[in-house]
Amino acid sequence: MPKEIHSLGSPGWLDHVFHTPPVRALKGRSKFTQYHQFWSHSLGRYVGSQGRNEALAALTLEYLITLGYIGKFKEQPFKTELQTFGAQIVPDFIAVAPCEKIYVIEVKNARFITPFIQASLDRNREVFQQAGLAYVCWTDQHPLNVATRHNLLNMHRHSNIVQPDECVAFAEHLETLGSLSVEELQQHGYDYGVIYAATWSGKTFFPITKEFTATTSISTQPTIDIPAVFLDARGEDDRWWNSLEGC
Numbered sequence: 001m002p003k004e005i006h007s008l009g010s011p012g013w014l015d016h017v018f019h020t021p022p023v024r025a026l027k028g029r030s031k032f033t034q035y036h037q038f039w040s041h042s043l044g045r046y047v048g049s050q051g052r053n054e055a056l057a058a059l060t061l062e063y064l065i066t067l068g069y070i071g072k073f074k075e076q077p078f079k080t081e082l083q084t085f086g087a088q089i090v091p092d093f094i095a096v097a098p099c100e101k102i103y104v105i106e107v108k109n110a111r112f113i114t115p116f117i118q119a120s121l122d123r124n125r126e127v128f129q130q131a132g133l134a135y136v137c138w139t140d141q142h143p144l145n146v147a148t149r150h151n152l153l154n155m156h157r158h159s160n161i162v163q164p165d166e167c168v169a170f171a172e173h174l175e176t177l178g179s180l181s182v183e184e185l186q187q188h189g190y191d192y193g194v195i196y197a198a199t200w201s202g203k204t205f206f207p208i209t210k211e212f213t214a215t216t217s218i219s220t221q222p223t224i225d226i227p228a229v230f231l232d233a234r235g236e237d238d239r240w241w242n243s244l245e246g247c
Helices: 011-018 052-067 115-130 146-159 164-177 182-187 192-200 226-230 240-244
Strands: 035-040 045-050 072-075 093-096 102-108 133-139
Touching (some): 045 052, 052 133, 052 146, 102 115, 115 133, 146 192, 164 192, 182 192
Antiparallel strands (some): 072 093, 093 102
């Protein structure tokens, strides 16, 4: 029986993507990159990545699931065909929002994006858009800059150390106190660990794309437009879940 072919972006295509193994196997250390993996509590499996930037991108997607911006993601998800897409590429990740909007994510090192590569990215974006898919390029300059890397790594690490009930108690106390700086919270007896862990769990927020310092403001409401930063979505300076309306 001939294999059924689903068009790019169709429900059948998406189902096939998420029910088949990654199309490219990642293998340990290469000349320039190192293999990384972490246990995804959201997906219930290990997520593998090649190189530091992709590893950070995977952590970012895990965080976006926690916040509710996406419902699932997959690494090395599919390969496009020359005949139908015009080029053969394997995107780094695919992510699906609760409203079923599909994001195709490429992770690049900014210094290697030449005018030729940028033209290819722009061309890929147009073809994906024609199929109803959003095409997003993340680089080590934006949004995966040094501050984002530092904050997400610390948030993830402390989430495995600090107990969930401690995060809940911290968030409830912060709700009564209002937004406070890290220095002020330390005066109330809270250390970096609980702040990082509570932020990873989505109970508190701070601008994760900026350096974490004593003057960083911690709040129980989002302090940056995360969809605009990570998913190129249009958002308002309002509660994060409002941006999911209509996606």
